Amino acid sequence: MRFQEEQLTHKEGNENRLPAQEIIGQSPELKEILRLISIVAPSDSTVLLLGETGTGKELVARAIHEGSSRGKKTMIQLNCAALPANLVESELFGHERGSFTGAMERRIGKFELAHQGTLFLDEIGEMPLELQVKLLRALQEKEIERIGSRTTMKVNVRIVAATNRDLEKEVEEGRFRADLFYRLNIFPIRLPALRDRREDIPLLANFFVQKLSKKIGRNISAISDSALEEMFNYDWPGNIRELEHVIERSILLAEDDVLRQVYLCTRRQSSVKRISDNDFQPKTIEENEREHILRILKYCKGKVAGFDGAAKVLGVPPSTLNSKLKRFGIRKIHYEIKDPNVFDNTNS
Structure with a gap:
């Protein structure tokens, strides 16, 4: 997508804003x-x-x-x-x-x-x-x-x-x-992510340049075509908040009254995208243990002890499992299964 050099105007920056809001x-x-x-x-x-x-x-x-x-x-x-x-x-x-x-x-x-x-x-x-x-x-x-x-x-x-x-x-x-x-x-x-409403990026960039130029004491009058295109093609993992911070950093580093370059966190972008692609969410050992116990309890239909109980499946004494339930704040309401067929396909 190509942009013409964006001249900053109050009219554009205020379109579709709610009173007293930066929406x-x-x-x-x-x-x-x-x-x-x-x-x-x-x-x-x-x-x-x-x-x-x-x-x-x-x-x-x-x-x-x-x-x-x-x-x-x-x-x-x-x-x-x-x-x-x-x-x-x-x-x-x-x-x-x-x-x-x-x-x-x-x-x-x-x-x-x-x-x-x-x-x-x-x-x-x-x-x-x-x-x-x-x-x-x-x-x-x-x-x-x-x-x-x-x-x-x-x-x-x-x-x-x-x-x-x-x-x-x-x-x-x-x-x-x-x-x-x-x-x-x-x-x-x-609320949609900024990457899902990319057509709003020029208006948001316009607004933040006006707002932050005044705050910083710089007189930025335009955003270059290349800077706008670079912002448009970025995925913005931090969304509008990240855009605001990028604009502020770019204003501070600008050499004249045109914002010709934006300083994006490209390394962070690729890292976040890689995590997202693999659907990976970092968790602590305790969080993983708690989730595993809950899944086993649901698989065992809430039964803790006995031959087909969760303690047997987990390989721990029932007293140990009960202690873990208390420590993790796991109660019956958390693992009750109303539909007995919910875990029929756990081995598939």
């Missing part, structure tokens, strides 16, 4: 996302944003919030992967002074702060299992309880959650509660 593009994929946002935003329905990292889930969450009747209230954000597991509960629900070691004063949680507004739970797939049941209760009962408190309080919060994980697979493998998944999956929106 930019004209591709059919993006137009469908905007259509879904316009449908769900005015309601109070829970929204689940799916897609690879860097695809703009936070911007979509804010667009949903601003397009709702809660738009003048606060949107509170919690990144479930950014905190240790033992602190996520306190961040969500708050705590009373002295409720645990280090709780020197009362803390107001995200649910309380988001009352009458929107709570954006980013990286929801990273939430610990033991906390998922408490989140589910808060969503169902619309009430919370601070750690160390004996009283509950009603909250009116709209939930928008996001993840780059395959939650259905996480449920199947016992890392995410099925009941919480169904509670969150009321209105799913899957």
Whole structure:
């Protein structure tokens, strides 16, 4: 695909943007996302944003919030992967002074702060299992309880959650509660990867050059044909976030007022593509062991001990297997098989 030298204009950079958002593009994929946002935003329905990292889930969450009747209230954000597991509960629900070691004063949680507004739970797939049941209760009962408190309080919060994980697979493998998944999956929106909406790359590059040139103090007036073509042909494993960072680096290294070259992470691209081609996802030894135990339990229809039990197949005493189940947080709900024919073809 060939490009003419891209002259930077505010008109192009602002086409198809939602108010106060950096949601930019004209591709059919993006137009469908905007259509879904316009449908769900005015309601109070829970929204689940799916897609690879860097695809703009936070911007979509804010667009949903601003397009709702809660738009003048606060949107509170919690990144479930950014905190240790033992602190996520306190961040969500708050705590009373002295409720645990280090709780020197009362803390107001995200649910309380988001009352009458929107709570954006980013990286929801990273939430610990033991906390998922408490989140589910808060969503169902619309009430919370601070750690160390004996009283509950009603909250009116709209939930928008996001993840780059395959939650259905996480449920199947016992890392995410099925009941919480169904509670969150009321209105799913899957955001496309940048490589699947390549026609938006010139508009996005245009926008980021304008935005970042001003921030950096450079006067970039155009993007060269060769630079645009190079961006168009790149796979963008980091999606829009990577594009923004590449543009910033390229502006810093530009020698005049035209962006003639972009500095792409080509080594990272080939590495990520190679992993993707082989469908390989690095996992720890414990993660692999947990998945293997779950598969054997399902194969043995949930039976732990006995001649045809999972312990026999795994070659360990039943007491050892029970200890591993406890350590990995594996419960009966994770390996119950309703369809007895599910594993008929395991040897095929």
